[in-house]
Amino acid sequence: MIPNILITGATGLLGTTLVPHLKKYGYSVVTHARTSGADLLVDLTNRDSTFEMLTHVQPNIIINLVGLTNVEVCQQQPNAAYLANTWTVENLAHWIMKTGAACHLVQISTDHVYDGIGLHTEDQVTLTNNYAFSKYAGELAALLVPSTILRTNFVGRSKTQNRESLTDWVYTSLTSGKHVQVFKDVFFSPLSMTTLAEMIQLVIERTPVGIFNLGSHNGMTKAEFAFAFAKCLGMRSDTMTPIQSSQATFLKAYRPKNMRMACSKFEKIIGVRLPLLKDEIERVAREYHDEVT
Numbered sequence: 001m002i003p004n005i006l007i008t009g010a011t012g013l014l015g016t017t018l019v020p021h022l023k024k025y026g027y028s029v030v031t032h033a034r035t036s037g038a039d040l041l042v043d044l045t046n047r048d049s050t051f052e053m054l055t056h057v058q059p060n061i062i063i064n065l066v067g068l069t070n071v072e073v074c075q076q077q078p079n080a081a082y083l084a085n086t087w088t089v090e091n092l093a094h095w096i097m098k099t100g101a102a103c104h105l106v107q108i109s110t111d112h113v114y115d116g117i118g119l120h121t122e123d124q125v126t127l128t129n130n131y132a133f134s135k136y137a138g139e140l141a142a143l144l145v146p147s148t149i150l151r152t153n154f155v156g157r158s159k160t161q162n163r164e165s166l167t168d169w170v171y172t173s174l175t176s177g178k179h180v181q182v183f184k185d186v187f188f189s190p191l192s193m194t195t196l197a198e199m200i201q202l203v204i205e206r207t208p209v210g211i212f213n214l215g216s217h218n219g220m221t222k223a224e225f226a227f228a229f230a231k232c233l234g235m236r237s238d239t240m241t242p243i244q245s246s247q248a249t250f251l252k253a254y255r256p257k258n259m260r261m262a263c264s265k266f267e268k269i270i271g272v273r274l275p276l277l278k279d280e281i282e283r284v285a286r287e288y289h290d291e292v293t
């Protein structure tokens with residue numbers, strides 16, 4: 001059976017890489033967003049409109065990318081965080097439960113639900129700010145129905161004007177000479193969006209049920225990452241200053257210091273070996289290089 005795939009939040013950072021990837025491989029994809037640029041425009045915080053859309057589309061797979069990812073806004077406006085990151089997922093899950101639709105939900109969650117000494121396995125959740133809390137509550141909503149919850153983080157060249165990735169931000173600093181500070185005490189293990197799209201393709205083929213970490217091997221600090229990225233690009237990196245995150249007084253919300261994930265559960269169930277972060281940096285650097293040459 002050819003799956004009827006609905007991608008909610010398709011116009012954001014990840015969606016604009018994922019949608020063309022799946023279309024390239026022949027999947028039938030219906031795209032959704034709230035404001036513009038998608039097949040269907042619906043505010044998923046509105047339950048009636050969400051149910052109407054789902055009844056119209058009758059998806060057998062929903063890949064949910066809707067979210068409020070701005071950690072500072074989530075901290076200042078907990079209700080906005082709850083609505084975007086939790087209530088929207090509840091609406092999707094409740095439609096599946098209420099209608100009994102044969103529909104698998106793929107919920108994109110975050111490595112932000114971890115902190116403390118890593119590598120973290122899926123049961124080692126530590127919630128330190130409203131973004132993490134609201135995303136974790138979204139996971140609980142997704143677990144009400146057959147679902148794959150992917151805890152992840154990603155980098156790579158943004159394909160939308162509206163959103164900038166971490167590597168876009170570093171690249172702009174390197175090319176414009178703008179001075180930026182990079183954290184030498186925050187560890188992570190992201191994937192490139194291209195690799196993540198490939199992994200999500202495997203997930204929709206196999207629909208494993210449960211919570212899975214999905215990141216790279218041999219994570220590093222954000223400062224190490226930024227300098228390694230500059231090196232791969234062959235660019236001078238003296239616009240970047242490594243600092244402790246506590247020195248970044250402009251950040252009001254606490255940021256986890258160690259989000260590195262152990263991903264063997266995902267590797268085992270899908271039958272893949274996830275890449276090293278250093279190889280992902282090279283992959284991402286090629287995206288920027290391809291753009292300028």
Ligand SMILES: NC(=O)c1ccc[n+]([C@@H]2O[C@H](COP(=O)([O-])OP(=O)(O)OC[C@H]3O[C@@H](n4cnc5c(N)ncnc54)[C@H](OP(=O)(O)O)[C@@H]3O)[C@@H](O)[C@H]2O)c1
Pocket residue numbers: 008009010011012013014015032033034035036042043044045064065066067068069084088108109110111135152153154163
């Ligand atoms: N960015 C990261 O580095 C990162 C890291 C780890 C996990 N994640 C997770 O990955 C997922 C995708 O992130 P992203 O960076 O691609 O997000 P993004 O760029 O902020 O895009 C969010 C998408 O959700 C839509 N949306 C937001 N609120 C909505 C609502 N109430 N109703 C309907 N649509 C709504 C937006 O549409 P409009 O623009 O039309 O409002 C947009 O298409 C999120 O769940 C995020 O938590 C992100």
